[in-house]
Amino acid sequence: MSIELRNGVIHYYGNPAGYVEKNTAAVDEMFSCPELTAWLNKRGLTAEWREGVYERLASGIAASPRDNPAPLKACRIWQLRDDVDVMMKFISLDELHKRFGEPEADNYRLVFEGTVSTNELEEIWTLFNTERPPGFVGHSLSMSDVVELYDHADSDFYYVDRFGFEQISFGGEEQSFGMNSMSM
Numbered sequence: 001m002s003i004e005l006r007n008g009v010i011h012y013y014g015n016p017a018g019y020v021e022k023n024t025a026a027v028d029e030m031f032s033c034p035e036l037t038a039w040l041n042k043r044g045l046t047a048e049w050r051e052g053v054y055e056r057l058a059s060g061i062a063a064s065p066r067d068n069p070a071p072l073k074a075c076r077i078w079q080l081r082d083d084v085d086v087m088m089k090f091i092s093l094d095e096l097h098k099r100f101g102e103p104e105a106d107n108y109r110l111v112f113e114g115t116v117s118t119n120e121l122e123e124i125w126t127l128f129n130t131e132r133p134p135g136f137v138g139h140s141l142s143m144s145d146v147v148e149l150y151d152h153a154d155s156d157f158y159y160v161d162r163f164g165f166e167q168i169s170f171g172g173e174e175q176s177f178g179m180n181s182m183s184m
Contacts, residue, residue: 003039009057012036016057020045028053050151052115059117073119073156077112077128078105078146078170079138090143092162103159105170108146111138119149121158121165146170 004011010018010025017036018027025045027036032049040047052072080089084107088100096103114135116127127133128141141147145160146168157170 003036005043010036016054018053019057024048026050026053028055030054052117055117072115072117073149073151075112075114075116075124076110076148076150077136077138077141078108078148079111080107080144081109088144092143093159093166093168096144096159103146103168103170112136121147125160 002013005020008020009016010020010027012031015031017031018025020026023044023046025040026048027040027050029049029051031054037047050072051074056072085100088096088107091099093103112128112133112135114133116124116133118124118127124147125141128136128138138145141160143160143162147158147160147165148170149156149158157168158165159168
């Protein structure tokens, strides 16, 4: 059979294409086609087309819907621009608050935009310090950098702090800059 549902995972021509949770099917965007859409509709499933679902299922990270607590988000890395006060760089969030106030998006430049294999901040830190993904044009992830995890609905911003990450508002709005608007 070309499309099957086994143990909550949708298999499209033998490939793990998505998973079912309640009446929703989270399906990788690359499998978006009339045949699969019709198959989902026939079963009363609402499709949510997402990036990264296939990679997670194929690597065994999310073998079933219960193992996938949150959909994979896209990632942006923001680093302080070269022309900002050097005293703002590589300091803790507490120190930044004392000296300069809240982190301001205008002081940062976009150095990466794309997908990574995780939403876990510690894993993202390791990735950008050891395996640097293609398209990353910044320095190793360091204190004062900002990690943005986003999807079609919202963005969450995390300041790389002395010990871990602190969620911040970063201007309170989702950044809409693309890599082509990046200033270096």
